[in-house]
Amino acid sequence: MDPDHQKKSSIFAPYSSRDPSMDVPVTAGQAGSIMSPYLNFDPAFISPGGDSEFIFPEGANRQRGRLELSFSQIGGSVFAGGAVGGLNGLYSGFKETKAAQLTGAVRRTQMLNFIAKQGASSAQTLGVVALMYSIFGVVLSMGRGVEDELNTITAATATGLLYKCSAGWKRCVRGGGIGFGLATAYCLYTSRDRLKDMFSKD
Structure with missing residues (x-):
């Protein structure tokens, strides 16, 4: 091979497969996860459950609030x-x-x-x-x-009452009932696991 070509290849590709410093195992560890080729440790030791880990500012919630x-x-x-x-x-x-x-x-x-x-x-x-x-x-x-289901049901009922308040008390009550029914159905669907746990403890 041309010496000039070897010199150019060494400049533009300094980390070739023949570089002994890059001889790091990248095979799967005992937990089945890929070993890091840079730090040479198993990431499964950091989060054994496999969940994503994030750094939150002090006082911040892990879930978005109602305003957001x-x-x-x-x-x-x-x-x-x-x-x-x-x-x-x-x-x-x-x-x-x-x-x-x-x-x-x-x-x-x-x-x-x-x-x-x-x-x-x-x-x-x-x-x-x-x-x-x-x-x-x-x-x-x-x-x-x-923040719980009571806020959701109350907010939906108050919304229905306020939205139909100018159409007479009958439609106002009907609007509140629709809001209450929709919010109750939503809470029963989204919180059924927690409700089951609550009733099973009783």
Whole structure:
């Protein structure tokens, strides 16, 4: 081999397979995990359970709080409302323009109007509901100093009552009942394991 070529290869690839300092075992250890080629230790000794380990600032929680979750809830509600309203507007626009016997660009314009109006209306409605629910949830969480199912059910019930309070007491009570029912079903679904443990201890 050309001496110049050997010199260039040694400059651009200093850690070749012939370098004795890189002779580190990379085979699997007794626990089945890959040995680190740099520190030569088994990472399974650090976290035996295999869970990810993170460094949290002092006083920080391992889970996101109610205030942090509220932003994603509001944004998701607006997006879901816009999508559902848009699909409903597409169906309504197709039905109305067909009944009016519109064709061509006029029909497309009318359908776009239906989609935009109903999508914006549904997005605004769900966004307002999510905003009220988040405000109630954050206030309850900060006031009680704990985050549990009671906050969720109370916030949902108060949201339903407040949202329908201007439509009369019957609709107000109905809105609170809907919020209570949805929150109760959500808590029963997400916390069923903890509820089972609570009833099994009793």
